[in-house]
Amino acid sequence: MEELDNDSEQPSPCVSYLQARDPSILSWNCLNIGKSRRNLNNLYSASGGVSTFKQPIHEEQDESEDCTPLPNHPRKKDDGINVYLRIKKPNADTKIYTIEDNTLICTVPEGSFAARNKRDGSTVLRKFKFSSIFDPDASQEYVFDSIIKEKIVDFINGNNSTVLAYGASGSGKTFTMIGTEEQPGIIPRSLDYFFRTVGSHVNKKPIVKPLPHGGVQLLTNLQVEQEISILKNILGDSQSYAEQALHSRTFSHMQRRLSTTKVGTLNKFTPIVGVWVSFAEIYNENIYDLLQPHPGRHHERPRLKIGGLQDDTYIKGLKYVFVHSGLEAYRLMHYGMHNLSYAATAVNEHSSRSHCIFSIRLVAGYDHEKCKVSIFNFCDLAGSERLKKTLNIGERLRESNKINSSLSVLGRCISSIRDMQQKARNVSAAPFRDSKLTILFQKALQGKENISMIVNINPSPEMYDDTQHVLTFSAIAQEITTKLEPQFLKRSRYSAYNSNISKYVKEEEQYDEQDEEIRRLRYERADLVLEISQQKERFNKEIEEERNYLIENHEKVINLISEQVKNLKQKNKELEKSKAVLEQQIRQLKRELIEKDEDEVIVLSSSEESADEEGEDKNKNLEWKIADYQQELEELKVQNKKLKEEIKQLDEKYQELHKINREQSEEIEDLKHTLFDSKKDFALLSSELEKYKKSVQELTSEILLASDEGALVKDEIEFLRQQNHKLREEREKLESLNEKTQPLESEDSNRKTGSYLLTDQNVLLEEPWNLLGF
Numbered sequence: 209m210e211e212l213d214n215d216s217e218q219p220s221p222c223v224s225y226l227q228a229r230d231p232s233i234l235s236w237n238c239l240n241i242g243k244s245r246r247n248l249n250n251l252y253s254a255s256g257g258v259s260t261f262k263q264p265i266h267e268e269q270d271e272s273e274d275c276t277p278l279p280n281h282p283r284k285k286d287d288g289i290n291v292y293l294r295i296k297k298p299n300a301d302t303k304i305y306t307i308e309d310n311t312l313i314c315t316v317p318e319g320s321f322a323a324r325n326k327r328d329g330s331t332v333l334r335k336f337k338f339s340s341i342f343d344p345d346a347s348q349e350y351v352f353d354s355i356i357k358e359k360i361v362d363f364i365n366g367n368n369s370t371v372l373a374y375g376a377s378g379s380g381k382t383f384t385m386i387g388t389e390e391q392p393g394i395i396p397r398s399l400d401y402f403f404r405t406v407g408s409h410v411n412k413k414p415i416v417k418p419l420p421h422g423g424v425q426l427l428t429n430l431q432v433e434q435e436i437s438i439l440k441n442i443l444g445d446s447q448s449y450a451e452q453a454l455h456s457r458t459f460s461h462m463q464r465r466l467s468t469t470k471v472g473t474l475n476k477f478t479p480i481v482g483v484w485v486s487f488a489e490i491y492n493e494n495i496y497d498l499l500q501p502h503p504g505r506h507h508e509r510p511r512l513k514i515g516g517l518q519d520d521t522y523i524k525g526l527k528y529v530f531v532h533s534g535l536e537a538y539r540l541m542h543y544g545m546h547n548l549s550y551a552a553t554a555v556n557e558h559s560s561r562s563h564c565i566f567s568i569r570l571v572a573g574y575d576h577e578k579c580k581v582s583i584f585n586f587c588d589l590a591g592s593e594r595l596k597k598t599l600n601i602g603e604r605l606r607e608s609n610k611i612n613s614s615l616s617v618l619g620r621c622i623s624s625i626r627d628m629q630q631k632a633r634n635v636s637a638a639p640f641r642d643s644k645l646t647i648l649f650q651k652a653l654q655g656k657e658n659i660s661m662i663v664n665i666n667p668s669p670e671m672y673d674d675t676q677h678v679l680t681f682s683a684i685a686q687e688i689t690t691k692l693e694p695q696f697l698k699r700s701r702y703s704a705y706n707s708n709i710s711k712y713v714k715e716e717e718q719y720d721e722q723d724e725e726i727r728r729l730r731y732e733r734a735d736l737v738l739e740i741s742q743q744k745e746r747f748n749k750e751i752e753e754e755r756n757y758l759i760e761n762h763e764k765v766i767n768l769i770s771e772q773v774k775n776l777k778q779k780n781k782e783l784e785k786s787k788a789v790l791e792q793q794i795r796q797l798k799r800e801l802i803e804k805d806e807d808e809v810i811v812l813s814s815s816e817e818s819a820d821e822e823g824e825d826k827n828k829n830l831e832w833k834i835a836d837y838q839q840e841l842e843e844l845k846v847q848n849k850k851l852k853e854e855i856k857q858l859d860e861k862y863q864e865l866h867k868i869n870r871e872q873s874e875e876i877e878d879l880k881h882t883l884f885d886s887k888k889d890f891a892l893l894s895s896e897l898e899k900y901k902k903s904v905q906e907l908t909s910e911i912l913l914a915s916d917e918g919a920l921v922k923d924e925i926e927f928l929r930q931q932n933h934k935l936r937e938e939r940e941k942l943e944s945l946n947e948k949t950q951p952l953e954s955e956d957s958n959r960k961t962g963s964y965l966l967t968d969q970n971v972l973l974e975e976p977w978n979l980l981g982f
């Protein structure tokens with residue numbers, strides 16, 4: 209694999225990468241309106257007959273490419289940032305877009321601001337030029353073959369490559385990158401193509417490992433085992449058997465389908481050929497490793513930092529996993545996909561909210577000291593949806609802000625690189641450091657590595673605004689123009705020259721065009737003035753109403769809206785300024801026209817050609833001004849519309865909150881009544897309880913009294929017993945005394961004298977009781 213050792217092909221930093229393969233790109237960048245006017249006239253006539261999406265259908269088909277050795281394919285020094293446009297299949301027929309060569313022509317739909325400026329019989333057209341356009345029928349295979357295949361060969365030969373997928377949510381970025389089981393995208397196809405080319409030479413075990421900041425590290429036996437177990441752990445433990453089986457099935461299914469397509473072969477190969485895969489995610493401007501097992505729902509994933517200097521940047525601590533087959537790499541990709549932060553938005557339920565970078569590193573060489581590492585990055589950018597369309601709030605709003613700001617930094621980098629390269633200035637002045645994404649791809653964006661962008665659009669009319677935003681951001685060149693009807697062009701106001709038509713016909717046409725231009729500018733100016741005053745009026749009214757309304761409940765939202773209103777006002781001011789400049793230019797043009805009228809014979813004879821060019825240049829400038837102005841105003845209008853929508857949303861939300869508030873207040877009132885009643889009941893019960901307590905107390909004291917009396921009775925009984933006892937003793941004494949003194953007394957006399965002493969015990973006991981009154 210000699211090609212892999214070729215170090216000499218490193219591009220020089222000053223290479224003009226904007227010199228795209230398609231030479232027409234640069235001429236478009238220069239936007240020579242003089243030339244393009246003629247071209248456009250042709251285009252108009254051609255586009256009239258062009259039906260929507262007339263490009264040929266590219267079905268999946270077997271390739272007949274020869275199985276030839278890979279060419280030594282160093283990266284071309286003139287490679288630029290190729291921007292490809294891929295159009296998703298529309299749900300319904302749309303007449304908005306037509307394709308001509310590499311130009312997408314958008315017919316501004318009725319109701320759009322740009323369409324309102326048109327005159328009768330005219331149509332506003334917006335044109336966007338790309339390196340290549342893939343129509344809705346372009347198959348995954350066709351896209352892969354056209355854009356990626358060659359880059360894989362470059363990659364095998366040691367060159368770095370980056371492919372970015374850009375577009376609004378749901379436009380087909382992930383479909384293009386990953387695809388489906390039946391229609392695999394460019395990552396699975398690249399893995400298949402790559403491994404079928406180098407597969408048999410890939411080491412079964414890792415020998416060296418690429419280091420993040422460049423170079424490689426020779427692995428010890430223990431480290432080799434550790435690296436192998438990393439892959440096993442990720443694939444074995446973390447994925448269910450069902451998932452593993454599904455991914456294996458899908459990949460082998462795809463391999464079977466692609467097995468007939470030919471790949472290149474390597475003539476020679478080095479002993480060290482190692483393939484390493486990484487998968488990173490940039491979410492909310494934080495970097496995460498998608499091949500790192502997720503720590504669980506309630507734990508934060510470790511955030512990774514960017515290391516390196518200038519354009520040699522890398523992600524510190526990102527896991528590189530050794531693989532030796534396409535299937536292993538494919539399964540790692542799916543593992544990473546599981547870890548992705550997906551969030552629901554109004555546009556696409558599974559809209560990806562983060563930028564995902566799947567990278568393949570190829571390490572090849574004869575020994576660890578002479579190894580070369582090449583990297584292929586596949587980057588699926590987050591959806592570029594506009595904030596207000598998705599009705600994002602809170603966390604989602606913060607996410608969207610970060611996504612949009614990183615995409616806008618990317619856009620600014622791309623356009624400032626274009627500008628600077630055209631003016632031969634230093635590319636590193638572009639705002640690369642403003643987002644993680646551009647820091648990581650700085651080298652490629654500076655033209656030192658191959659980089660391409662696949663722009664995906666959804667041509668449905670409801671996505672028109674988002675699509676325009678995406679196209680404006682990404683197109684290599686663009687133009688806004690109006691298609692005029694022929695009768696408009698035929699008018700002539702210089703009939704005085706009819707006698708010498710052949711001489712003046714050309715001049716007349718030129719005057720006609722200028723006249724036309726002035727008229728058109730007047731129309732547009734009048735429209736713009738009207739639009740601005742209406743906008744101002746509407747803004748003032750709406751802002752007044754909304755402010756009063758929202759002030760009580762939505763302080764945060766009000767701050768946001770005020771900010772937006774301020775921006776819009778600022779834009780309005782800028783528009784006013786450009787309008788003044790425009791008016792000034794129109795006046796100047798008119799003055800020149802009058803002067804020309806006066807000296808026309810001289811002008812015509814002496815400097816016919818230079819007058820042509822001058823007029824054309826001025827027209828060009830005016831056309832540009834108007835185009836800019838129109839575009840700005842259109843964006844302003846879109847923003848205004850969105851703002852109104854947002855305010856409406858807030859209004860509804862407020863109404864809802866108000867309703868809930870009212871219901872809650874009513875509930876509170878009910879509760880208050882119930883509480884009042886309960887208090888009354890409680891007071892009543894308390895007084896009854898008091899009464900009850902009192903009667904209990906009385907009863908208790910009565911009981912106590914009764915028990916005291918009982919005790920008294922007991923004491924008296926005791927006392928009587930003792931008395932009784934004493935009386936018995938006394939009787940016994942008396943009896944013994946009686947026996948001693950009168951032993952022979954008769955029975956009758958005994959009965960008379962001691963009747964009470966000789967009777968039974970009952971008689972004796974009766975006497976004390978009688979004494980007590982019982």
Ligand SMILES: Nc1ncnc2c1ncn2[C@@H]1O[C@H](COP(=O)(O)OP(=O)(O)OP(=O)(O)O)[C@@H](O)[C@H]1O
Pocket residue numbers: 295296297344375376377378379380381382383384388556558559560589590591592664
């Ligand atoms: N060219 C195409 N042909 C067939 N189906 C497509 C095409 N492009 C996209 N789709 C389908 O449209 C849907 C949305 O596409 P996809 O998920 O790729 O969009 P996305 O741009 O990645 O969105 P997001 O940024 O929200 O993740 C998917 O169901 C996908 O299969």
